[in-house]
């Protein structure tokens with residue numbers, strides 16, 4: 306598991322996930338789910354570099370910096386967030402703030418089943434009235450992420466687990482809405498191969514070097530120089 310998390314250093318390192326287009330499009334989607342104002346208090350669990358909430362903070366001119374929690378400390382964490390390298394349960398133990406918005410984006414699968422349900426419950430309890438919890442996870446059906454064979458097998462296995470995770474999350478939340486966030490990715494094959502080499506997605510963490518090199522050969526053969534696909538996330542929204 307530690308390996309898996311360490312590899313995620315490259316998750317949003319100069320990829321479409323850190324592009325202005327992605328962040329703007331995602332934040333437009335998010336602000337439709339929850340209207341925010343200068344006084345809003347927001348929390349991002351598994352924030353990575355914190356670019357998403359950093360951008361929201363500047364756009365809305367939040368008085369209180371958004372809090373972002375992540376076990377990995379990046380050198381280039383967004384300056385507009387209050388970054389905490391702290392265990393989330395420890396954070397909630399001492400935290401006094403109720404939030405307007407808590408987001409868990411592509412992070413819930415890092416928690417085991419027990420911790421997941423504990424996390425969801427504690428998030429619910431730390432929302433203001435009308436506060437919103439947003440959970441996002443990779444689309445589990447017809448996922449379009451460009452893959453080589455072994456990668457696809459690993460991804461599908463993970464997505465099966467995610468689908469169970471989503472169902473049990475919905476069961477805990479009871480009142481929720483489901484939507485999809487769709488981002489049209491256009492990326493050169495070379496750049497995508499670079500991302501594969503950096504093991505940008507967790508299904509690549511346990512693949513050995515040989516498998517990775519073979520897989521990259523496959524990608525070189527199968528895909529055009531410009532790769533187009535939809536990056537689709539399932540979005541679960543819970544309102545307090």
Ligand SMILES: C[S@@+](CC[C@H](N)C(=O)[O-])C[C@H]1O[C@@H](n2cnc3c(N)ncnc32)[C@H](O)[C@@H]1O
Nearest residue numbers: 313316350351352353375376377410411412415
């Ligand atoms: C796939 S990345 C998503 C990053 C960010 N939410 C985004 O969507 O751009 C998953 C993030 O979850 C973080 N993470 C893993 N385990 C975690 C935990 N126990 N508590 C908080 N964050 C965790 C990783 O370090 C990583 O930054």
